[in-house]
Amino acid sequence: MRVVTDLLPHTLRSDALDNRERILDAARALFASEGLNVPMREIARHARVGPATLYRRFPTKQALVTEAFTEQMRACHTIVDEGLADPDPWRGFRQVIERTCELHAHNRGFTEAFMSTFPDAMDFAAEREYTLNAIAKLAHRAKDTGHLRPDFVLDDLILMLMANRGIHATSTTVRVAASRRFAALVIQAFQTSPTHAPLPPVARLATAAHA
Amino acid sequence: MRVVTDLLPHTLRSDALDNRERILDAARALFASEGLNVPMREIARHARVGPATLYRRFPTKQALVTEAFTEQMRACHTIVDEGLADPDPWRGFRQVIERTCELHAHNRGFTEAFMSTFPDAMDFAAEREYTLNAIAKLAHRAKDTGHLRPDFVLDDLILMLMANRGIHATSTTVRVAASRRFAALVIQAFQTSPTHAPLPPVARLATAAHA
């Protein structure tokens, strides 16, 4: 029995390739502004493509989402890497928060994709893991400088990300502005303070981040 | 022409009244655990009632939601009143935040109903207004004590509420725990601090709180 991949050509015809790009563009635009719940057909329409073509290129919405957001995943990657590279860990930490919040505020759909394990078994799991590990390391260093409160845990960051996605607004600009202020407040909360009363116990969200 | 209300009997038959209660119970339970997006028929099924009966009592989902959440609205009311009554405004303010977060964490649907103007023209608008005004007054007093940061604005509280609703979790207990910790962090952020860097400009969310 021949395997399926044997039957599929490894190079797309020019028109097919063109359509693929248009589909991805449409998907990115719609995911960003409307979230992941846009109907597949809506994406197809925006891409000036029939439904069948869309399904031919991306058999499942998963596949489309994954492909559409690789760029943003890379951006996430870059953000934490740069934060990690900063000689001042506390400043790096703050910037990671600020830039991550902004990234998510710009992209409604990306947040959904990143936060939830999605339907299930999102392909971002590995990336997500890498990112969180990097942040954990950064947080450790930031604690050593005495700027990050000692009782901070990684789940607090997830908590913050979940909270950030709760910020809806009609226009992107408003949402981004709100997100920026939110990030500033969060940083304030994470900062070591002479008056920090003990925090309530952590809730283990790391794996329970369902949508 | 006789008005509709003339034709409707002002007293329900006993079985009708019974069904009405069962519908409300089912609605409250489902709204709390699943959010407002539960299908009407699902509510009907849980109430052991035909769809027609549900629609007869509550012609629109709006009506059902409004009726189902009057209790919680009263709770909200009580929370801010008690906060306002506290001789220590800052403690009152903190408790309003804590208790509000907890209330919302317990009730997925209530948050949606309260935050968004919903489809449009939710009947809670008036209550919402009252609540926000009360909190504004409380915040003013808390600032006077020097505990609440001077650059706090009411939109920050809305921001916090929106953020709180972003906290999803499979189980209620986890969500409540997370929400509690979140509230504590938020209070930390709102507290006057020797190190408070100026916050980014506010985003006017008050009216743009769409779902």
Next chain:
DNA sequence: ACCCAAACGGACGGTGGCGTCCGTTAGCGT
């Protein structure tokens, strides 16, 4: 220039939620 497989998209059947109609049941006043 020709051909054929890759690629296309309109059209189809299936599912699930919606709101309403109407024939049947049963509360309650006499």
Next chain:
DNA sequence: ACGCTAACGGACGCCACCGTCCGTTTGGGT
């Protein structure tokens, strides 16, 4: 005990979205 009518709920038609089939078009190799 009876009858009238409020109240019931199964069943209907509607619409949106889903994923696939299949007859037609077209890129690109010979």
